[in-house]
Amino acid sequence: MTETLAPSLPSLDQVEALVTSRRTSLLCDPDRPVPDELVDRLVELIRWAPNHKRTWPWRVAVVTGEGRARLGEAFAADLEASGRPADDPKVVKNRTKYLRAPLVLVVGAAPHDNELLDAENRYAVAAGIENLLLGARAAGLASFWASPPVCPRPRALAVCGFPADTELVGVVYLGWPIGEPPVPERPPIETNRVT
Structure with missing residues (x-):
């Protein structure tokens, strides 16, 4: 008999300590790279998130070096194409903001024809991002989960190598910390017990 x-x-x-010590932080060294082996391990954590119906919707672009500037230019161009002027503060900020960390992960979901499964794909990817953030914390990295610009994003999707139908769920900055952000006040969760 095999045991x-x-x-x-x-x-x-230990899990509580990891979860409660995770912070949203851009206090990182933008010039110190994150090793590819570590990036691969962190990306792998996304795949282990719950995924109802096993649609495996994960799409991830690992953006480093000059790719960060190209990503910023693409998002800025997408914002301009949606009607914002070139000097709009959001457009201007998007041109350089991805240079704030040495590594940016753009995380998207494959769409689904079924509206319910389409939503569930986005939820699964969001859960995967949390797995990634916890892994980054355990590895000693600072992380910051941001929303992508709200507009059609064909240029940014192309830079990421994603199909045009990809739904972006998050842009995650990762880097080696150069400080710790303060612990934010968090209100208690409203919990209802139904018996």
């Missing part, structure tokens, strides 16, 4: 051993799991206290 199957469960993997050694962290305690709830």
Whole structure:
């Protein structure tokens, strides 16, 4: 008879410490690269998020070096194409903001013809991003999950190598920390117990 051993799991206290120590932070060294091997491990964590109906919707672009500037120019051009003038503060900021960290992950969801599954794909990708953020914290990285510009984004999708129907869920900045942000006040969760 073969005995199957469960993997050694962290305690709830360790998980709580990891989750409650995670911060949204751009306090990182933009010039110190994150090793590819670590990036690959973090991206792999996305794949282990819950995914109802197993549609596997993950799409990830790893953006480094000059690619960050190209991403910014693409998002800025998409904003301009949606009607914003070139000197609009959002357009101007998008041209340079992706240079604030050495690594930017653009994370998207594959769409689905079924409206419910389309929404579930986005939820699965969001859960995957949280897996990534927790892994980044465990690896000692600073992370910042941002929303992509709100407009049609054909140029940015092309820079990322994504199909035109990709739904962007997040832009995640990662880098080695140069400081710790303050702990934010968090209101209690409204919890209803139904018996």
